[in-house]
Amino acid sequence: xxxxxxxxDALLAHIHASVPGAAHVLVGPGDDxxxxxxxxxxxxxxxxxxxxxxxxxxSASMAQIGRKAVTRNIxxxxxxxxxxxxxLAACVLPRSITQARAQELVxxxxxxxxxxxxxxxxxxxxxxxxxxxxxxxxxxxxxPLEGVKPILRGGARxxxxxxxxxxxGGSLAKDxxxxxxxxxxxxxxxxxxxxxxxxxLHAMMDLSDGLARDGSRLAEASALQAVIIAEQLPCxxxxxxxxxxxxxxxxxxxxxxxYELLFAVAAGVQMPSTIGPNNTPITCIGSLQALPFPNDTxxxxxxxxxxxxxxxxxxxxxxx
Amino acid sequence: xxxxxxxxDALLAHIHASVPGAAHVLVGPGDDxxxxxxxxxxxxxxxxxxxxxxxxxxSASMAQIGRKAVTRNIxxxxxxxxxxxxxLAACVLPRSITQARAQELVxxxxxxxxxxxxxxxxxxxxxxxxxxxxxxxxxxxxxPLEGVKPILRGGARxxxxxxxxxxxGGSLAKDxxxxxxxxxxxxxxxxxxxxxxxxxLHAMMDLSDGLARDGSRLAEASALQAVIIAEQLPCxxxxxxxxxxxxxxxxxxxxxxxYELLFAVAAGVQMPSTIGPNNTPITCIGSLQALPFPNDTxxxxxxxxxxxxxxxxxxxxxxx
Numbered sequence: 001x002x003x004x005x006x007x008x009d010a011l012l013a014h015i016h017a018s019v020p021g022a023a024h025v026l027v028g029p030g031d032d033x034x035x036x037x038x039x040x041x042x043x044x045x046x047x048x049x050x051x052x053x054x055x056x057x058x059s060a061s062m063a064q065i066g067r068k069a070v071t072r073n074i075x076x077x078x079x080x081x082x083x084x085x086x087x088l089a090a091c092v093l094p095r096s097i098t099q100a101r102a103q104e105l106v107x108x109x110x111x112x113x114x115x116x117x118x119x120x121x122x123x124x125x126x127x128x129x130x131x132x133x134x135x136x137x138x139x140x141x142x143x144p145l146e147g148v149k150p151i152l153r154g155g156a157r158x159x160x161x162x163x164x165x166x167x168x169g170g171s172l173a174k175d176x177x178x179x180x181x182x183x184x185x186x187x188x189x190x191x192x193x194x195x196x197x198x199x200x201l202h203a204m205m206d207l208s209d210g211l212a213r214d215g216s217r218l219a220e221a222s223a224l225q226a227v228i229i230a231e232q233l234p235c236x237x238x239x240x241x242x243x244x245x246x247x248x249x250x251x252x253x254x255x256x257x258x259y260e261l262l263f264a265v266a267a268g269v270q271m272p273s274t275i276g277p278n279n280t281p282i283t284c285i286g287s288l289q290a291l292p293f294p295n296d297t298x299x300x301x302x303x304x305x306x307x308x309x310x311x312x313x314x315x316x317x318x319x320x
Numbered sequence: 321x322x323x324x325x326x327x328x329d330a331l332l333a334h335i336h337a338s339v340p341g342a343a344h345v346l347v348g349p350g351d352d353x354x355x356x357x358x359x360x361x362x363x364x365x366x367x368x369x370x371x372x373x374x375x376x377x378x379s380a381s382m383a384q385i386g387r388k389a390v391t392r393n394i395x396x397x398x399x400x401x402x403x404x405x406x407x408l409a410a411c412v413l414p415r416s417i418t419q420a421r422a423q424e425l426v427x428x429x430x431x432x433x434x435x436x437x438x439x440x441x442x443x444x445x446x447x448x449x450x451x452x453x454x455x456x457x458x459x460x461x462x463x464p465l466e467g468v469k470p471i472l473r474g475g476a477r478x479x480x481x482x483x484x485x486x487x488x489g490g491s492l493a494k495d496x497x498x499x500x501x502x503x504x505x506x507x508x509x510x511x512x513x514x515x516x517x518x519x520x521l522h523a524m525m526d527l528s529d530g531l532a533r534d535g536s537r538l539a540e541a542s543a544l545q546a547v548i549i550a551e552q553l554p555c556x557x558x559x560x561x562x563x564x565x566x567x568x569x570x571x572x573x574x575x576x577x578x579y580e581l582l583f584a585v586a587a588g589v590q591m592p593s594t595i596g597p598n599n600t601p602i603t604c605i606g607s608l609q610a611l612p613f614p615n616d617t618x619x620x621x622x623x624x625x626x627x628x629x630x631x632x633x634x635x636x637x638x639x640x
Contacts, residue, residue: 006413011422011445019430022439024405034441036406038463039361046442047459049410053449085344086356090369090457093326102331110339119342120335121354122366124457125328129373133450137410137457139367143358 027152030221032079032205033142035150044142044150046076052133056181062101064181065136066108072208073140074116074185075259079206080150081194082142084118084187091125092135109138116187118142148194156203156222156264160288163271165189165280166260168211169239169251178238180257189276190261196275200266210256211285212299213314218262219288219298228253228286230303253301254313264288347472350541352399352525353462355470364462364470366396372453376501382421384501385456386428392528393460394436394505395579399526400470401514402462404438404507411445412455429458436507438462468514476523476542476584480608483591485509485600486580488531489559489571499556500577509596510581516595520586530576531605532619533634538582539608539618548573548606550623573621574633584608 016030026042027035033046050069052058070087077084089109093102102125110120118140144150171180186206194201203222207214211228219226235248243251265271267287275282291298301310336350346362347355353366370389372378390407397404409429413422422445430440438460464470491500506526513521523542527534531548539546555568563571585591587607595602611618621630 006417006419006422006447008445008447010419011426014423015426015430015440018427019440020434022434022437025439025441027441029440029442031442034406034408036441036461038363038405038461039359041359043358043363043461045406045408045459045461047408047410047444047457049412049444049446049457051412051446051448051452053452054446085358086354086365088354088365088367088459090367092369092371092455097326099326099330102326103334106331106335107338110335114340114342117342119345120339120349121345121347121356122349122351124367124369125331126369126371126374127326127328128371128453130453131451132371132373132455133448133452135412135452135455137367137369137444139365139408139459141356141358141363141365141461 027150031153032076033082042144042150044077044080044082045139046073047137047139048072048076050136060181062104063108065134066105067112068181069136069138070109070112071183071185072259073138074187075206077140077142078185078187078190078261079204080142081148081190081204082144082150084116084140084142086121086141087113087118088139089120089123090137092132093125093127094132094134095128145191145194151194151201151204153203153205153218154221156218156224156288158224158288158290159267160202160264161267161284162226162228162286162288163263163265163282163284164207164234164260165275165282167234167236168207168258168260169248169255170236170242171255171257173238173242183259185259186261186280188278189280192276193263197265197269200269202264202266204261204263207258207260207262208256210254210314211262212253212310214262216298218264222288223291224288225291225296226286226288226299228299228301230301230308232283232285234281234283249303250313253310256314347470351473352396353402353470362464362470364397364400364402365459366393367457367459368392368396370456380501382424383428385454386425387432388501389456389458390429390432391503391505393458394507395526397460397462398505398507398510398581399524400462401468401510401524402464402470404436404460404462406441406461407433407438408459409440409443410457412452413445413447414452414454415448465511465514471514471521471524473523473525473538474541476538476544476608478544478608478610479587480522480584481587481604482546482548482606482608483583483585483602483604484527484554484580485595485602487554487556488527488578488580489568489575490556490562491575491577493558493562503579505579506581506600508598509600512596513583517585517589520589522584522586524581524583527578527580527582528576530574530634531582532573532630534582536618538584542608543611544608545611545616546606546608546619548619548621550621550628552603552605554601554603569623570633573630576634
């Protein structure tokens, strides 16, 4: 790749290295949400962008797009075990949009946000001047649960058990079996985990870019190596259908847009098989260990007890 | 206009009418910033979007674009007489962007934000899949100044004097005389006004869409009529050059992108001629009065003591 070409990871690394800290910024760029100190308490904030072509196709309905713009952000709140309090939304609309469709879009945003206790409090809207894709940007604000510190990516320890909620893969399946428009953010599950585990819940994040990539991020943030057992990965029916039973584990690692929780639990803690009000399954998929040597790969995947290269699986974009 | 065509004002009216309230939302959509209750105090939030073609041309530098994305938001904080504490930024980048230009953009965002005490704490970045314009979205979070309640648009009273900071018009002048990339948000001026006037500072907003439009918004929010004296409008040299001396008042009303403060002061209060550490001029441009009859125009402009129609001046987009 030439020096002039764009690499998102390099841009993020530049941001993480160059952004100045401040006394009131407790968690800056690089986690699912930032945490700042406000009026003696913690306030969490994150923002996600959704662009036609990248996160949805032109064939998607306004209701689907508006819902997803909000639920992706709520999934970030779940990743921190926090409680959403408000959202702001910006919409850049194609010139061809009708009043009815624009209203359908903002209604979907507003209704979805209200359902999670995070009313739409402001934002911005404008029309593209030339041709341009529908672009949405949602900011979510959140507060910690009472007595629960925000759960970061970087708190895992060597020996931790690694879990996921639900099942992975097949989210983008074209036959409608995929769930990237219909997923329910794991907010209740996250709160139940934080309350059940207390200080034994060491690290957490939500899975948006695929377990191969996101698992690396959690391990890197904790300066550890994630060891994932391919045979233990829970796969959705859509994932099995898309990849076959034998290769479904690859879809679970690489398909992305799962919006399940990945979390690290202290070694030796006995875990239930489900969590939360809907008895959502939780599955141990591996563990975290000290890096065998510096600069070793942050994620080791074992299939038939052999290490397999999964570094090309997953999506290589992340939030700032 | 057909029913299916898009009208931004109708969409905003729909949002303002349909968004549900909540106990912790003190100011929802419709002001320069929203205000929510967090940890027993007030937190302010706003977000603005910047799109190539609409808010800047492709010829603008990354440094100009990044700076403007932040200063527009800081201007919203000034409008509330609040103190910025953090920003989040989302960038949707054209496929052709280089690493160097992307870094220049985020550096401009980060440095400008830090200068106002509002470090970049997070966000999102992605590439357009097809052709799409550079799109930025910045969210700013703010706290009230100690002892100062956020100044809203809707607090003006009949008889109030109407003032602006600085001079208006010519912001987009193509010869470089315009200031839409270089304006300094009136944050220090806003704080000085709030401290000088206390409860006599009734209402405030920043001017982004032109005084004709924004003055109407302040008057409407206060259920009053703004009466503006064209001869009293302070015009920039670039405005005079673009419109001639005789018609400069029209540029002051309609050019937009001024990012000056418009504020309402209790009748009878003697005002200084400048405010803040840089001795920024302030000018009385008219007053607010009770609506002569319901549904009367929210803004009356007098030129040579005659009412002139300025309803076509200004830009008809606004924040949610």
